[in-house]
Amino acid sequence: MLDIKTYNMIAPEGTAEFPADKYTINETDKPAALLIRSQDMHKTRFGTSVLAIARAGVGVNNIPLVEANSNGTVVFNTPGSNANAVKELIVAMLILATRPVFSSVQWAKKLNGADVSLQTEKGKNHFAGTELQGKTIGIIGLGSVGSRVARATADLGMHVIGYDPYISVEHAWRLSNDIPRAKDLSELLQKSDYVTIHIPYTEGNKDLISSKELAELKDGAILLNYSRWGIVNENAVIDALDSHKIAQYLTDFSSEKVIKHESTIVTPHIGGTTLEAEINGAIMAAQTLKKYLETGNIVNSVNFPAVEMPFDSNFRITLIHQNVPNMVGRITTILAKYDINIDNMINRSREQIAYTMIDTDNISEKTFNKLKNELIEISEVIRVREIRKNK
Incomplete structure (x- = not known):
């Protein structure tokens, strides 16, 4: 189960996008993601457990993007919702x-x-x-x-x-x-x-x-x-x-x-303040978070590259790392050490941050934990995550 923490008044149409068999809302102190509107995240510590922050709106000056990058936290907004x-x-x-x-x-x-x-x-x-x-x-x-x-x-x-x-x-x-x-x-x-x-x-x-x-x-x-x-x-x-x-x-x-x-x-910052816009923003933010958490695909991010790849295999590894030469080679060398066959792979970068997704056959938890430990030892790697299809 993945927990989503909300701040501000998020339209219930947005939280309804998270099915109860996979998600909880505001039930732990270490959520997988945050769904916010105007909450000042510069003053609200969100920690390294947070995989993503979605802003139900366009402006993200209330989110510390430098800190998000260093944590490997993807920040999304909802362009066009208002x-x-x-x-x-x-x-x-x-x-x-x-x-x-x-x-x-x-x-x-x-x-x-x-x-x-x-x-x-x-x-x-x-x-x-x-x-x-x-x-x-x-x-x-x-x-x-x-x-x-x-x-x-x-x-x-x-x-x-x-x-x-x-x-x-x-x-x-x-x-x-x-x-x-x-x-x-x-x-x-x-x-x-x-x-x-x-x-x-x-x-x-x-x-x-x-x-x-x-x-x-x-x-x-x-x-x-x-x-x-x-x-x-x-x-x-x-x-x-x-x-x-x-x-x-x-x-x-x-x-x-x-x-x-x-x-x-x-006017007192009412440009996007309509019932329709708040619902649109909440739904769009929730759908964006859900896509990232379940597939690793990134759309509408303000700090990470746009990356989409069909999830046709059973297992996906995502890596957030610094944008430096030969990172893909170093990553695939470690996978080869564990006899892992790559079905599909994509790598994209945005300024200093890069993102790599690798699809493979099923990998046991024991093998993945060993693999993850080796990958995270690469000094430029910020976060390694596994996504199991239909889990």
């Missing part, structure tokens, strides 16, 4: 940026008397807005969310221009050929009336939008950040708002000085 929720919020925020909905509602609430209808007719001209149709929106990041935003805003009659130097082939195929791509960020900024950001945070794109980039925007442009904190330099945004270089800043992440500014609209 993409529709974020897309719908972006559409709502674009409308709120162009139409003074908040102020008009607040004004109407204060009206009194039998002639309220007449008062609203007289006052409505104070709340004239603009339309999105015909305006240009620049979308930074054309992944699960950005590609949906592109289609939705095109349907609203906006001219869409995208920029994503790291777009996957999968998402590129999904995008309409009618949506032009900017050759670089500068081109997108210079052409856009609205700019919305949909990329993951990395050290490489910290302050991607700062003073230099804001200066390239059209005067009076509107900026939306529903991606991650740190991608937009907030001091530069405040300066751009104060100088009226940009008209508004809408974001899901903020500090006090941003939230108090009269030209910002700040």
Whole structure:
């Protein structure tokens, strides 16, 4: 039996993915895997017994990836599980940026008397807005969310221009050929009336939008950040708002000085907060964990390579090791010592980490324990695991 420990409120549809004859939920202090949402794992020790951590969501800045690598713990996220929720919020925020909905509602609430209808007719001209149709929106990041935003805003009659130097082939195929791509960020900024950001945070794109980039925007442009904190330099945004270089800043992440500014609209990190998105994320995270625990296959990992191989044999050995030369040769030499015939094998790497899966005929527990002890003695090997088919 494998125990899954959960943190935060995980939708029951997710935990239901783990059959009771193979899994327990929150029953031991040494779980095989963790299923989390926003739990700060930097402050929560998870130990070397944890084979994997699945985040029911996209951002993984709450997980210490360096520690996970050193432990041989695979970290997964659920890209696309909340993409529709974020897309719908972006559409709502674009409308709120162009139409003074908040102020008009607040004004109407204060009206009194039998002639309220007449008062609203007289006052409505104070709340004239603009339309999105015909305006240009620049979308930074054309992944699960950005590609949906592109289609939705095109349907609203906006001219869409995208920029994503790291777009996957999968998402590129999904995008309409009618949506032009900017050759670089500068081109997108210079052409856009609205700019919305949909990329993951990395050290490489910290302050991607700062003073230099804001200066390239059209005067009076509107900026939306529903991606991650740190991608937009907030001091530069405040300066751009104060100088009226940009008209508004809408974001899901903020500090006090941003939230108090009269030209910002700040939501409390609700981009993916819908019942549907929470269920989607929980199910997707659970299925990803289940696949890894039962087959060793890795999909949607943020720290390990993507590795999938059909599990056609009876026994599978997985090894997590450092990405150094001749590791496969050293591993197979030890297997040959035990007269183990390799039915199938795959090796993939990602930066400093490598992952090897080897399929063989059945190996007894006694033989595997001896084999494991020899493999783990290789200084670059971090974790060795056995997976028995249908067990």
